[in-house]
Amino acid sequence: MAAVVSTNRPARPLRRFLRNPGGLIGLFLLVLLVLVALLAPLIAPDPISQNIAQRLQPPSVEHWLGTDQLGRDVWARVAHGAGISLRVGFGVVILAVLLGVLVGLLAGTLGGAWDNLLMRLTDIFFAFPSLILAMAIAAALGPNLNNTIIAVALVSWPIYARLVRANVLALREREFVEAARALGAPQSRLMLRHLLPNTLTPVFVQASFDVGGAILTAAGLSFIGFGAQPPTPEWGAMVSETRSYIAEAIWAPTAPAIGILLTVLAFNLLGDALRDVLDPRGRD
Template sequence: MRRLARRFLRNPGAVVGLFLLLVLALVALLGPGLVGDPLEQNLLERLKPPSPEHPLGTDQLGRDVLARVVHGARISLGVGFGVVLLASLLGTAVGLLAGGLGGRWDNLLMRLTDVFFAFPSLILAMAIAAALGPNLGNTVLAVALVTWPIYARLVRAQVLALREREFVEAARALGAGQGRILLRHLLPNALTPVLVQASYEVGAAILTAAGLSFIGFGAQPPTPEWGAMVAETRNYMAEAPWAATAPALGILLTVLAFNLLGDGLRDVLDPRGR
């Protein structure tokens, strides 16, 4: 672990990404208790520029932009981690079964993933979100349903490369059943690329969810979700650019942090890459 930590700390991009994520985590955990109500309106204070009373200004309804951005950090991070958790569990299970069982099961499960890969992910997520109804929970489910095939393909490839290795043959020779081999020997050895991919996908999930909210298929006003905030304030860019710029910067920094962290994890955990 010390060697892995040293390798990670030698990557300046990974350190920057980790620092940004720690700051975002603190904002999401502690920030909502330190700022005001993100839904409180004051039309007499609408579209006010940044000031000591409102450090990031106010929006078209007089709501404090800082309070909405801080509360939006918790929502956006929750969406990102929720999507990755659902998608990785489903994709890992499908990939493990397809690679471990092989034969007809492999063909059936991989053709199912091909169906999802046949559609553009954003269009498919829009269709699912529209069918389920536009809200935050359905957005998480919709984005998870279009991203699980990535994990399925990744885990299947790892299992196919591992299932003929000597330690698996030794387990079979000792009488281990198929389920024990899958869960005890193949799954732990296939998780490293899943962890790296998950670190990238959290940022991608946040970006996709924000895009769905921007076009009306995700979180609905007055929920302080970053994509919905940009959508609400985009018509006021000329007179109050801070109202849309603040949540957009939140999306930018969060996605950048997860991408930098993913690069660092890949360098540390993948010896072939080094």
């Protein structure tokens, strides 16, 4: 009698995700953010166009979120800033993952002096507060958005190096790796074919959390002048520019601040849900 093979295994993670209210809320917020970012040129006016005669106007039909101290439409700047924040968040995480995975994979696979050298380099980055180090790097590179992405990525990669190295150390003595090594597989094949694919689950989970953290850190750098520069409609820079007018135009700094809050919340909720879904101990 032929064995019956279960076909519902791939659906189990999806069912666990759909039963996670936090994950669904996070997904909804992220989809909304992406739609706003993509449709910003169509649904929002020019974010840098000034009209001093209409400065600090409250929310109205003409200006949904009011205007700032230069008469610029706050809704337009928030909408266009969504795309900038996504670019920053994903750009930082992609660079950090690439560098961290490479370092962790080499350290765990090669071992010995290479492992010691690469992990001591990682410890150096861990020794400094990440925001202070990012400020120093951004100041050295120059205050603009691309340099902010590089600066935040350079302080974010060590966690991925540690994650990947720990998983490689646990995997490299496993039977399937030993079998490949016995068959004469070169180190590059062992790393890319056998070790790397089995170390990516915790990397994906960590990355889902770090997108929101990267957006928050970049906004902080812009707030203190080390990130995006005016008139770029970046949320942190917007809060910095309008904070002096909070008493008379509370909507101007509050709108981009709420954008930061909802974006970070979305990625944190998705990260929690993804961790639960990918947890091998999870059960239906």
